[in-house]
Amino acid sequence: MSDDTLSSRLDQIRTRITQASAAAGRLPESVKLVAVSKFHPAAAIEQALEAGQRLFGENRVQEAKEKFPTLRERWPDLRLHIIGGLQTNKAQEACRLADVIESVDRPALVDALSRAADKLERLPNLFVQINTGDEPQKSGVAREEAGAFIALCKARFGEALQGVMCIPPEDEDPAPHFAFLAGLAHDHKLMECSMGMSADFETAIAHGATLVRVGTAIFGHRP
Known part of the structure; x- marks a missing residue:
């Protein structure tokens, strides 16, 4: 994929975000674009960085570790979100690497992140992942448990949540x-x-999304 292609795809997504925000009576700056770079090489992320993108999402901690520390040296304002299901044994590495962890979904992970933050003296911002469809194969807190789990995370992490x-x-x-x-x-x-x-971010913006996670529409299909 050439620079022009990736850059133009980014521009198209930004334009669609602006249009969807306007249609919802919102300012375009109220919606941030997370470019989901999972399974794509560092070279593709570099193209996005050169096109002005600074916020990225990765599913796997190990993959993020391989790509982002070197990129951060050149682009220190880069921001990384871990958006995939997180194993407790990866909590410390996630705390070290990420600016935001979007997939907090169970008490064992809360404990692991708390221990990691104490050890590293660094805690990323945190989001609770909700399994809104209560799908057994998916990560996330069940709907009926969401309120109590959010309260637990607030008690443990305060404003980091x-x-x-x-x-x-x-x-x-x-x-x-x-x-x-x-x-x-x-x-x-x-x-x-x-x-x-990629397929539904305009609908999400209409319902109040502050971040949309777009991968395929920017980077193309996964290699």
Whole structure:
């Protein structure tokens, strides 16, 4: 993929974010674009950085560790979100690498992140992942447990708990899931709502997303 192609794809997504924000009566700067770079090489991320993108999402801690420390040396204002399910044994590395961890979803992970933060004296901002479709194969807190788990995370992490995240079921209208997540963020006075991907981010913006996670529409299909 040439620089021009990736740069133009980024521009197209930014334009669509601006248009969707305007349609929802929102300012475009109220929505941040997380470029999801999982499975794509550092060279593709460099092209995005050269095109002005600074916020990236990775699923796997090990993959992020291989790509981002070197990139940060050249672009110190780069920001990295861990957006995939996080194993407790990767909590310390995630705390070391990430600016935001979007996938906090169980008490064991809360404990592991707390220990890691104490050891490193560094705690990224945190989002609680909600399994809005209560799908057994997916990470995330069940709907009915969401309020109590958010309260637990607030008690442990204070202001570091910044938001909520979801991935709606593929075969359902995402709008009710986005509305539920936005309502949860509002009820718990959380500032960030990470929802919407390549296929549905305009719908997410209409329902109050503050971050949209777009991979394929920027980087192309995964290698």
